Amino acid sequence: MRIDKLLWCLRYYKTRSIATEAVKKGHITINGQVAKASRDVFPTDKITLRKDQINYKLTILDIPQNRLGAKLVDMYRKDETPKEAFEHLELLKLSKEHYRANGTGRPTKKDRREIDDYLWESDENEDTDKTE
Structure with a gap:
C-alpha cells in the first residue's frame, strides 16, 4: 500500500491529498529514508512523521484494506512516540496563551x-x- 494512503487509512491525516502533501514536503521517512508518495509500505517498516510539531514514530504491524475506525487503528500500527513529545506540545500551547x-x-x-x-x-x- 502507498504511504500516503496508509497514513490516511491510519487516520493521521484527514484526506489523502493532505497526506500526499506532507510526503512531498519531506515530513515522512520510512526506515530512515525520506519517502515519496508512491512508496509502498510493508509490515515491520518503521515510519517517522512530523505533524503538529511532534515527531511520531510508528512500526507497521499489518496493512489495512481500507480506512479504519479510530478504535481499530492500534491493530495495524505500534506507536513508539515518546511521551516527552506530547508534554512539549502542551508546554508550547501554554506558553502561547500566557500573555x-x-x-x-x-x-x-x-x-x-x-x-x-x-x-x-x-x-x-x-x-x-x-x-x-
Whole structure:
C-alpha cells in the first residue's frame, strides 16, 4: 500500500491529498529514508512523521484494506512516540496563551505603553550598569 494512503487509512491525516502533501514536503521517512508518495509500505517498516510539531514514530504491524475506525487503528500500527513529545506540545500551547488569549488581535495602546515602559526601564538599568 502507498504511504500516503496508509497514513490516511491510519487516520493521521484527514484526506489523502493532505497526506500526499506532507510526503512531498519531506515530513515522512520510512526506515530512515525520506519517502515519496508512491512508496509502498510493508509490515515491520518503521515510519517517522512530523505533524503538529511532534515527531511520531510508528512500526507497521499489518496493512489495512481500507480506512479504519479510530478504535481499530492500534491493530495495524505500534506507536513508539515518546511521551516527552506530547508534554512539549502542551508546554508550547501554554506558553502561547500566557500573555494574550487566542484571537484577541494586536496589542492595545495600554499594552504598547507597558511594553515601552519596560523597554525604557531596561535601557536605564543598562546605562547605570555601564557607568559603575
